[in-house]
Amino acid sequence: MTKRLYYDDSYLTSFDAAVVASSSDRRIVYLDQTAFYPTSGGQSFDLGTLNGIPITDVLDEEDRVAHVLQAPLESDSVRGEIDWQRRFDNMQQHSGQHLLSAVLEELFGAKTVSVHMGSDASTVDLAVPSLEAEQIRRAERRANELVCANRSLAVTYEDAAEAEGLRKASERSGTLRIVSIAGCDRSACGGTHVRATGEIGLILIRKLDKIRGIVRLEFLAGLRAAARARADYDALNRAAQAFSSALDEVPALAASQVERAAEADKARRKLAMELAQMQGRELFEKTEPDASGIRRRSERYPKGPLDEDTRARAQSFVAAGKAVFLALTEEPATVMLACSADSGLHAGNLLKPLLQQAGGRGGGNAQLAQGSVPGRDALDSIASSLAAV
Numbered sequence: 001m002t003k004r005l006y007y008d009d010s011y012l013t014s015f016d017a018a019v020v021a022s023s024s025d026r027r028i029v030y031l032d033q034t035a036f037y038p039t040s041g042g043q044s045f046d047l048g049t050l051n052g053i054p055i056t057d058v059l060d061e062e063d064r065v066a067h068v069l070q071a072p073l074e075s076d077s078v079r080g081e082i083d084w085q086r087r088f089d090n091m092q093q094h095s096g097q098h099l100l101s102a103v104l105e106e107l108f109g110a111k112t113v114s115v116h117m118g119s120d121a122s123t124v125d126l127a128v129p130s131l132e133a134e135q136i137r138r139a140e141r142r143a144n145e146l147v148c149a150n151r152s153l154a155v156t157y158e159d160a161a162e163a164e165g166l167r168k169a170s171e172r173s174g175t176l177r178i179v180s181i182a183g184c185d186r187s188a189c190g191g192t193h194v195r196a197t198g199e200i201g202l203i204l205i206r207k208l209d210k211i212r213g214i215v216r217l218e219f220l221a222g223l224r225a226a227a228r229a230r231a232d233y234d235a236l237n238r239a240a241q242a243f244s245s246a247l248d249e250v251p252a253l254a255a256s257q258v259e260r261a262a263e264a265d266k267a268r269r270k271l272a273m274e275l276a277q278m279q280g281r282e283l284f285e286k287t288e289p290d291a292s293g294i295r296r297r298s299e300r301y302p303k304g305p306l307d308e309d310t311r312a313r314a315q316s317f318v319a320a321g322k323a324v325f326l327a328l329t330e331e332p333a334t335v336m337l338a339c340s341a342d343s344g345l346h347a348g349n350l351l352k353p354l355l356q357q358a359g360g361r362g363g364g365n366a367q368l369a370q371g372s373v374p375g376r377d378a379l380d381s382i383a384s385s386l387a388a389v
Contacts, residue, residue: 002064003033006046007177008155010091010192013084019076021064026072030064035082038065042115043094043191047083051075087192089224093117095153095181095193096143096200096221097124102167102185103143104217108135112168113214121206126215136205136217143203150198151182163188202226269308276309280316284323294343295323298387304329306336306370314338315368326386333360333379336370337386350389354382 005012017031029050038060039045045058050073057068094117101112101124110126160176170176170188179189181197194200201222209216220228236247243253287295297317299310306329314325318340325338335355339345347369355362355371358378362371373379 002031004065004190005033005035006037006192007190009035010087010194013082013087015080017078017080019073019078022073026074027069029067029069029073029078031067031078031080034065034067035080036065036067037087037090037192041189041191042097043090043117044119046090047086049081050078089222090117091192091194092200092222093122093220093224094189094191095197096203096219097122098179098185098187098189098193099146099181099197099200100124100139100143100203100205100217100219101187102181103139103146105167106184107139107142110215121218121220124217124219125211126217128215129213130210131208131215131217133208136208140203140205146181146184147197147200147203150196151184152196153193154180154182155193156180202229204229272309273312276312277316280313280325281320283313284317284320287317287323289322293322296326297323298326298383299328300383301327301329303331304334305332306334310336311338311368318343318367324389326383328379328383330376330379332372333375334370334372335362335379335382336368337364338368339366341367345389350386351382354385358382 005015012035015033015035017033019029020032021030022028035046036048036055036058037043037046038058040060046055048055050067050069053073054070055067056070059066059068097115097117101115104110104112104124104126108128108131110128110131112124113127114125116123156178157175158178160170160173163170163176163178165186166178167185167187172188176188177190178186179191179193180186202225203219203221204225205217205219206228207218209218236250239250239254240247243250245253283297284295287297289295295317306327310327314327314336315338317323317325318338321340322342323340324343324345327336328334335351337347337351339347339350346366348364348366351369351371352363355373358373358381360371360373360378362369364370373382
């Protein structure tokens with residue numbers, strides 16, 4: 001059994017221990033005691049070294065902790081050194097999560113059902129169908145008020161049968177490790193935590209998603225939140241400089257630019273469609289009818305896809321009567337067939353079986369059909385078949 005030193009001292013950054021077991025290559029070792037936190041309860045593992053050898057993973061194996069090393073460990077006596085920057089970041093995120101979960105339940109009855117503390121951001125899943133933006137702002141403000149109040153965090157050990165007032169009932173029996181925030185929260189937890197809420201630092205809620213009947217909040221705490229807030233400010237400041245405006249004016253200006261861009265794109269698309277239709281009519285006039293009185297047009301492009309402009313040109317070409325328009329693109333290998341209503345041809349009935357024979361897929365109606373095939377050879381075969389129609 002590994003004695004877990006981090007249970008009683010999250011601030012311990014170095015320790016001595018003895019190897020009690022290892023893998024045959026000595027790259028996984030088990031110690032009589034450790035300060036390294038293994039991945040558990042949504043919190044990631046600690047980094048650091050054993051006798052100067054970097055640790056790449058720390059695994060919780062019930063009664064013992066496995067330390068995965070970058071290179072074999074030769075000695076049976078070790079000196080462990082914790083990467084304090086990573087440890088303290090994890091402490092800020094985990095303590096911040098406890099505080100935020102307590103506040104969300106206190107204010108809105110939103111119970112936390114799961115948590116995840118990632119390398120960039122952390123998430124809390126809440127058993128509520130929705131939360132409004134104003135509720136998120138209230139929760140964030142209340143959590144930061146409690147940070148400023150510098151409430152103490154304490155670790156106690158209590159019998160599971162007698163532990164009361166837990167935010168979430170524990171399914172474990174025996175002794176529970178309970179992390180308490182004075183006057184705010186009591187939770188069974190094996191993670192590393194700060195000594196007081198003031199050490200959590202800023203709590204910043206970044207994102208809200210609705211996922212399968214629950215709400216997922218993304219948040220950051222402490223130095224990570226401060227770094228993100230600085231990055232957000234810098235990005236907003238660059239946008240303000242681009243607009244030659246004040247920071248507060250950026251959202252409205254950006255929205256206005258998006259609206260103007262959308263209107264311009266709509267106008268451009270309208271003109272492009274009109275141009276394609278005009279080109280279709282001009283092509284029709286320039287194309288001589290064959291012996292059967294049908295005007296046929298075939299276009300082939302090295303790269304696609306066959307877009308709306310091509311479709312509009314094809315439909316305009318056949319709209320004038322007794323006409324067939326075939327368009328092909330080699331990359332990706334696609335084909336489009338348009339037939340006028342008076343041509344006596346059904347585009348879908350002609351193209352679909354050819355696509356199936358070539359191992360492709362697609363279809364359409366009497367006037368327009370489209371599909372894709374595996375490659376150029378199949379495209380050539382379809383083009384040859386349709387030329388004979």
